[in-house]
Amino acid sequence: MDPDFNDGAIDRRASMIPDSDALLKRAWSSNPVTPMASATAGAVGVYTAVQPSDYRCPSLDRKVASVATFWRLAHPEYRSDYKHSYINGSLEHPFALPGVCCDVCGATWGGSRILAQECPPKFPQHKNLRDRWPISRTDHAKLQRELMTALGTKGVPFVDLRPGDDFQPCFLDVPSRPRADFLWSGLGSFVVTDRVRDLLLRMAVNDIPVCPVTLRKIGKRKAKLPPPMPSTGEPEDIINEVPLLDDPSTVGSYSEVVVLHESGFPPGGTPISVCSGCRRPEIGRNREFRMTAEMWNGQSIFFMATTLYVIVTDGLKQAIESLRPTNIIFKPV
Numbered sequence: 097m098d099p100d101f102n103d104g105a106i107d108r109r110a111s112m113i114p115d116s117d118a119l120l121k122r123a124w125s126s127n128p129v130t131p132m133a134s135a136t137a138g139a140v141g142v143y144t145a146v147q148p149s150d151y152r153c154p155s156l157d158r159k160v161a162s163v164a165t166f167w168r169l170a171h172p173e174y175r176s177d178y179k180h181s182y183i184n185g186s187l188e189h190p191f192a193l194p195g196v197c198c199d200v201c202g203a204t205w206g207g208s209r210i211l212a213q214e215c216p217p218k219f220p221q222h223k224n225l226r227d228r229w230p231i232s233r234t235d236h237a238k239l240q241r242e243l244m245t246a247l248g249t250k251g252v253p254f255v256d257l258r259p260g261d262d263f264q265p266c267f268l269d270v271p272s273r274p275r276a277d278f279l280w281s282g283l284g285s286f287v288v289t290d291r292v293r294d295l296l297l298r299m300a301v302n303d304i305p306v307c308p309v310t311l312r313k314i315g316k317r318k319a320k321l322p323p324p325m326p327s328t329g330e331p332e333d334i335i336n337e338v339p340l341l342d343d344p345s346t347v348g349s350y351s352e353v354v355v356l357h358e359s360g361f362p363p364g365g366t367p368i369s370v371c372s373g374c375r376r377p378e379i380g381r382n383r384e385f386r387m388t389a390e391m392w393n394g395q396s397i398f399f400m401a402t403t404l405y406v407i408v409t410d411g412l413k414q415a416i417e418s419l420r421p422t423n424i425i426f427k428p429v
């Protein structure tokens with residue numbers, strides 16, 4: 097089997113319970129584990145009850161604390177960036193908010209957030225949404241207000257919209273013929289087959305809008321074949337040098353999953369400061385990429401705050417695994 101493509105096989109090392117959880121479960125092994133209703137409809141957190149003595153905290157004498165287990169959705173390790181590009185391709189959102197040159201903090205920046213909203217009519221012709229070239233903070237705020245009016249929403253510039261936000265629609269180019277259930281074709285979202293989409297909507301309908309993906313350039317060859325080396329040497333150029341399907345719709349349909357929510361800040365990740373102009377947070381260097389129960393806001397799928405890590409509860413992980421999906425692993429966080 098091609099180790100770059102876990103065709104139905106879940107990464108067994110990644111599926112192991114983290115040490116801390118294993119210890120808690122052993123400590124409580126003779127007692128019942130009580131599933132509790134989640135705060136969010138459709139969420140499926142699995143809880144392990146922990147005896148008060150495990151926390152050595154007398155004030156918890158008559159209480160039962162709960163500890164949820166979380167996992168990061170990720171792609172398998174590939175042998176090369178060429179293989180990554182060959183299997184997953186790239187997802188383009190042609191219309192996006194430009195970057196900002198902030199006169200308050202001096203930073204020029206744009207984020208990677210994906211929005212589920214369509215770019216409002218007339219704005220696809222707007223120069224700033226097509227070329228994304230950074231503009232001043234005052235021009236950015238003006239553009240955001242115009243967009244929010246067109247979207248029919250009332251919001252605060254740099255909070256409800258942000259520099260770099262991508263609108264729908266989206267277009268997928270993949271140099272090989274996609275078969276996998278998960279495609280990791282861009283930052284800030286992921287792409288799934290209909291069966292995974294349906295499961296996610298069943299389990300987490302309030303947490304993830306899904307958006308249609310237009311298959312644009314799709315290769316003819318199998319994803320398991322070795323990727324060709326493009327003449328430029330750049331992985332993203334493989335698409336320009338492979339035979340393409342005449343009719344990409346024969347591949348089947350894919351959807352983009354947009355993750356709406358975030359956890360609380362990870363340990364060491366609370367911003368040191370937030371710019372009063374562009375709302376850019378300054379993150380310290382001691383941030384740990386670790387999910388704790390205290391960070392959880394009740395959703396079954398969400399981003400770890402300040403990162404692009406997509407996190408799922410143990411219950412949602414198990415539901416996804418029941419499909420024996422391809423091109424995904426679960427990493428403990």
Ligand SMILES: [Zn+2]
Nearest residue numbers: 198201371374
């Ligand atoms: Zn700023």
